Amino acid sequence: xxxxxxxxxxxxxxxxxxxxxxxxxxxxxxxxxxxxxxxxxxxxxxxxxxxxxxxxxxxxxxxxxxxxxxxxxxxxxxxxxxxxxxxxxxxxxxxxxxxxxxxxxxxxxxxxxxxxxxxxxxxxxxxxxxxxxxxxxxxxxxxxxxxxxxxxxxxxxxxxxxxxxxxxxxxxxxxxxxxxxxxxxxxxxxxxxxxxxxxxxxxxxxxxxxxxxxxxxxxxxxxxxxxxxxxxxxxxxxxxxxxxxxxxxxxxxxxxxxxxxxxx
Numbered sequence: 062x063x064x065x066x067x068x069x070x071x072x073x074x075x076x077x078x079x080x081x082x083x084x085x086x087x088x089x090x091x092x093x094x095x096x097x098x099x100x101x102x103x104x105x106x107x108x109x110x111x112x113x114x115x116x117x118x119x120x121x122x123x124x125x126x127x128x129x130x131x132x133x134x135x136x137x138x139x140x141x142x143x144x145x146x147x148x149x150x151x152x153x154x155x156x157x158x159x160x161x162x163x164x165x166x167x168x169x170x171x172x173x174x175x176x177x178x179x180x181x182x183x184x185x186x187x188x189x190x191x192x193x194x195x196x197x198x199x200x201x202x203x204x205x206x207x208x209x210x211x212x213x214x215x216x217x218x219x220x221x222x223x224x225x226x227x228x229x230x231x232x233x234x235x236x237x238x239x240x241x242x243x244x245x246x247x248x249x250x251x252x253x254x255x256x257x258x259x260x261x262x263x264x265x266x267x268x269x270x271x272x273x274x275x276x277x278x279x280x281x282x283x284x285x286x287x288x289x290x291x292x293x294x295x296x297x298x299x300x301x302x303x304x305x306x307x308x309x310x311x312x313x314x315x316x317x318x319x320x321x322x323x324x325x
Contacts, residue, residue: 065257068229071110071138073251074263077224077231081116084176087305088207089120091290091322092172096203100171101125104199106162107179110139111155115147118154127167128157163192169201176209181267184244186278189270193282197325206284206323212272213316229253243268275321284323291319 092100101124105114108128117126130136136157144152158165162175173196183189196206217238224231232250239245249263272289279287290305305320 063257064229064253064255065251065259068251068253068259070251070259070262071135071142073229073231073259074249075110075112077226077229077251078177078249079112081113083303084113085116085120087290087320088172088174091207091305091320092205095205095322095324098203100205102168102170102201103127103172103174104129104167104170106173106175106196107177107182108139108157109135109177110143111136111157112139112143113174113176114155114157115143115151118147118151122150124154126155127170128155129160129162129165129167130157131159131161133159163195167199169204170199171201171204173199173204173206174208175206178209178211178265178267180208181265181270184268186274189275190278190282193279193284193323197283197323200325202325204325206279206325208275208321208323210270210272210275210289210319210321211316212319213314215315216269223252238269243270245269272319279321279323284325286324288322289319290322292317 089100103114103117103124104127105111106129108114108130111128114126114128118124136159140157144155180189180192183192200206217240218235219238220235222233230252232252234248234250235245236248237246245267247265247267248261251259251262276287276289288307291308291311293302293304293306311317311319
């Protein structure tokens with residue numbers, strides 16, 4: 062049997078794309094710095110396999126997480142594989158909701174996350190602002206929304222980039238981009254040592270937003286302060302050092318990933 066036929070796309074995605082430990086480190090430390098207290102409740106919008114929600118409840122025994130996604134199949138996978146790996150006590154502190162992030166009913170949250178550029182599914186200023194406004198309503202008085210963002214001049218190129226993970230190759234495919242509308246289609250493929258491939262394991266139809274646009278819409282939605290957290294550079298490797306600091310000055314890199322925090 063071909064390796065591509067035996068592989069699980071969700072496991073490959075989590076290995077190639079996500080690093081929930083460092084993501085939660087950033088969220089936890091930034092919230093404490095901004096608000097002077099530890100966050101306890103977290104909602105993961107577009108949660109997929111709820112990998113991040115599970116990491117959140119592992120951190121502290123009183124942490125609670127809600128994961129929201131419209132894809133019932135991926136929620137089921139996450140419940141079996143990620144929640145299933147938790148202790149019974151921790152599992153009880155995660156709720157997975159098959160619902161729309163625009164109208165789901167959850168308690169007021171300390172933190173809401175919309176990561177992996179998932180909010181780019183909203184393709185107009187009106188719809189993205191409506192999402193941000195809705196999230197602001199879902200936060201406690203000192204709550205914070207966290208987003209990640211992908212930018213740089215290579216984002217507008219139709220191109221493929223491969224990353225070798227020893228037992229598979231991760232392929233990021235910027236398949237199509239319309240410079241007039243900003244609409245883009247991105248895909249993820251996986252290649253295997255036996256020559257087999259898992260084509261279009263994931264496909265995303267997004268709008269390519271700019272960082273100023275996202276900041277402006279967050280402010281228009283009523284958030285009191287919006288910060289961009291830019292990654293520092295390791296002096297030896299000249300690569301990102303994993304340390305994100307709030308700043309008003311970034312570098313014109315070909316491609317970059319940063320975080321935004323939006324305080325209610």
